[in-house]
Amino acid sequence: MAGRAVFNNVLEMLPGIDNPTPMVRVNRLSPSSGYALYAKLEWQNPFGSVKDRVAGFMIRDLLERGQLSAGRGIVEPTSGNTGLSLALACAALGYRVRAVVPNKVPLEKKILLKLCGAELDVVSDALCPAPGASEGSINLAKTHAKAQPDRYVMPNQYENEQNVLAHYRTTGPEIWQQTDGRITHLFVSLGTCGTVTGTARFLKEQNPAVKVVAVLPPEDHDVPGLRSASQLEATKLYDPSVIDEQMEIHHDLAYERARDLATMEGLPAGPSAGLILEGARRVIERHPTGVGVMIFPDNSFKYVSNFAKHLPELVEGTSV
Amino acid sequence: MAKYAHPEVLVTTDWVKENLGKTGIKVVEVDVDTKQYDAGHIPGAVGLNWQTQLQDQVRRDILDKAGFEQLMSASGISPDDTVILYGDNNNWFAAYAFWLFRIYGHEDVRLMNGGRNKWLAEDDKKLTVEATATTPSRYTAKAPDLSLRARVTDVIQAVESKTHNLVDVRSPDEFTGKVLAPPGLTETAQRAGHIPGARSVPWSSAITTDGTFKPAEELADVYLSKAAVDPDRETIAYCRIGERSSHTWFVLSYLLGLQGVRNYDGSWTEYGSMVGLPIERTVEM
Numbered sequence: 001m002a003g004r005a006v007f008n009n010v011l012e013m014l015p016g017i018d019n020p021t022p023m024v025r026v027n028r029l030s031p032s033s034g035y036a037l038y039a040k041l042e043w044q045n046p047f048g049s050v051k052d053r054v055a056g057f058m059i060r061d062l063l064e065r066g067q068l069s070a071g072r073g074i075v076e077p078t079s080g081n082t083g084l085s086l087a088l089a090c091a092a093l094g095y096r097v098r099a100v101v102p103n104k105v106p107l108e109k110k111i112l113l114k115l116c117g118a119e120l121d122v123v124s125d126a127l128c129p130a131p132g133a134s135e136g137s138i139n140l141a142k143t144h145a146k147a148q149p150d151r152y153v154m155p156n157q158y159e160n161e162q163n164v165l166a167h168y169r170t171t172g173p174e175i176w177q178q179t180d181g182r183i184t185h186l187f188v189s190l191g192t193c194g195t196v197t198g199t200a201r202f203l204k205e206q207n208p209a210v211k212v213v214a215v216l217p218p219e220d221h222d223v224p225g226l227r228s229a230s231q232l233e234a235t236k237l238y239d240p241s242v243i244d245e246q247m248e249i250h251h252d253l254a255y256e257r258a259r260d261l262a263t264m265e266g267l268p269a270g271p272s273a274g275l276i277l278e279g280a281r282r283v284i285e286r287h288p289t290g291v292g293v294m295i296f297p298d299n300s301f302k303y304v305s306n307f308a309k310h311l312p313e314l315v316e317g318t319s320v
Numbered sequence: 321m322a323k324y325a326h327p328e329v330l331v332t333t334d335w336v337k338e339n340l341g342k343t344g345i346k347v348v349e350v351d352v353d354t355k356q357y358d359a360g361h362i363p364g365a366v367g368l369n370w371q372t373q374l375q376d377q378v379r380r381d382i383l384d385k386a387g388f389e390q391l392m393s394a395s396g397i398s399p400d401d402t403v404i405l406y407g408d409n410n411n412w413f414a415a416y417a418f419w420l421f422r423i424y425g426h427e428d429v430r431l432m433n434g435g436r437n438k439w440l441a442e443d444d445k446k447l448t449v450e451a452t453a454t455t456p457s458r459y460t461a462k463a464p465d466l467s468l469r470a471r472v473t474d475v476i477q478a479v480e481s482k483t484h485n486l487v488d489v490r491s492p493d494e495f496t497g498k499v500l501a502p503p504g505l506t507e508t509a510q511r512a513g514h515i516p517g518a519r520s521v522p523w524s525s526a527i528t529t530d531g532t533f534k535p536a537e538e539l540a541d542v543y544l545s546k547a548a549v550d551p552d553r554e555t556i557a558y559c560r561i562g563e564r565s566s567h568t569w570f571v572l573s574y575l576l577g578l579q580g581v582r583n584y585d586g587s588w589t590e591y592g593s594m595v596g597l598p599i600e601r602t603v604e605m
Binding site for chain 1: 352353355356359360361408436437440446447448449503
């Protein structure tokens with residue numbers, strides 16, 4: 001009963017055309033008053049991020065194929081959000097989750113994963129990696145699934161078409177409806193690329209003129225969940241044919257713009273949202289009219305230690 | 321098509337699958353991330369820990385002869401066994417173990433081409449968490465062949481005499497001196513840069529995207545043509561602590577067949593910490 005916001009279980013809260021995540025207009029930070037810039041607040045999902053959609057679709061698919069049981073849970077490589085979504089959804093359903101995360105994931109997310117019942121493996125970040133080599137967290141998760149197939153199934157968000165389908169069936173249609181089909185630009189960041197591939201495919205099918213702008217951080221960046229150009233090799237869901245413009249923006253701006261979103265728009269957005277806002281602002285300066293939608297993956301609360309590192313002035317005056 | 325100089329030291333994942341459990345075949349996993357073996361290993365494989373088992377636990381040194389004999393005996397390995405090594409990170413520490421096996425004269429030691437990742441990626445290859453049962457042996461090692469190992473004094477002499485190929489296999493940022501070590505690693509040096517006269521050939525220049533070694537002619541192009549490694553001179557390969565350079569030592573010695581190749585296991589963490597030695601650095605700190 002989405003209309004009255006009363007649900008029989010938390011999984012009913014997962015979004016869709018009848019229960020979309022909210023879109024909020026960004027006013028003071030838009031460079032042009034003639035451009036309607038919206039933020040789609042994915043942290044309003046029940047487990048707190050855009051990954052709820054993906055987790056919901058992947059779990060439903062596993063259940064339909066009879067892949068989960070009392071003894072057999074999920075193992076998944078994650079930078080945190082997918083792990084949290086999977087852990088909480090599986091907690092509601094009674095399945096076990098093991099999350100494999102890179103060490104650079106902030107402590108907040110590691111603690112939260114454990115708080116939400118996930119078993120946690122932390123792996124070293126890539127050390128002098130070979131180009132094209134798969135990553136440690138993906139390899140360790142695959143190892144668990146291969147060595148203990150009776151205990152774990154790995155949905156693998158980096159290869160699972162359900163990741164794309166989730167956005168094709170929910171995020172895209174929501175945005176199309178919420179903008180009455182007037183959207184001119186979609187602004188996204190790149191991680192597994194499920195969001196951009198699924199949402200862009202849907203929107204371009206409705207109107208091929210919709211421009212898709214993807215932002216990404218440089219190499220050696222510090223924006224959890226996002227991938228630099230070379231890191232995109234790890235995902236099989238990256239489809240450059242649906243992306244009209246790909247923009248590399250330094251990660252310092254991710255944190256500065258995230259602060260701007262909080263202090264000037266009242267939006268407690270995470271660093272990836274900050275990076276997306278910066279990309280949108282650059283496009284709007286070139287195209288001062290239009291209707292743009294930024295998909296904000298999550299909020300700032302899970303990134304306290306990252307903000308403290310990149311905006312060290314925030315730490316000043318926090319103790320006696 | 322050119323062949324590897326010593327193709328017998330490489331086996332494929334398919335070969336390992338077919339020969340698992342046969343008498344005289346011992347499969348040994350050595351990882352950078354020592355959690356990997358416990359999470360799942362090739363059935364019957366013994367796991368060796370590079371930090372606690374392949375090094376002297378008091379001074380900084382390789383395992384001594386008695387220690388190597390003890391480790392092999394406890395692992396159920398005999399001198400006449402065919403030892404197949406594999407590991408994560410494209411066989412970094414598997415190659416280091418290969419070097420150690422050769423130092424102590426083990427005759428038949430081979431690398432599984434592509435390492436752990438290739439096995440993991442192939443659907444017909446199994447992993448297990450079952451503990452491997454071993455029957456202790458009585459292993460007698462040969463006197464260490466220290467011609468395979470470069471010490472810092474050898475390196476200093478090579479720098480002064482300019483008579484050797486010095487191959488730095490670290491990442492370009494470590495070579496130029498932009499970083500001391502890849503992020504997150506505890507073993508670093510006091511100074512960043514590289515050994516004067518060294519050429520930068522990152523270890524990964526030797527492998528293809530599936531982690532297996534490049535064909536012989538491509539390796540020759542990388543090392544002999546582009547990096548101008550002179551096969552008529554002796555060669556010293558180094559990295560940070562000697563594992564990535566073991567990988568390159570293996571390539572130069574066994575795949576390209578160069579003579580007089582040594583692995584400098586002290587590597588940058590030793591050289592870059594020595595007082596008064598010359599260092600080249602190509603970026604401002």
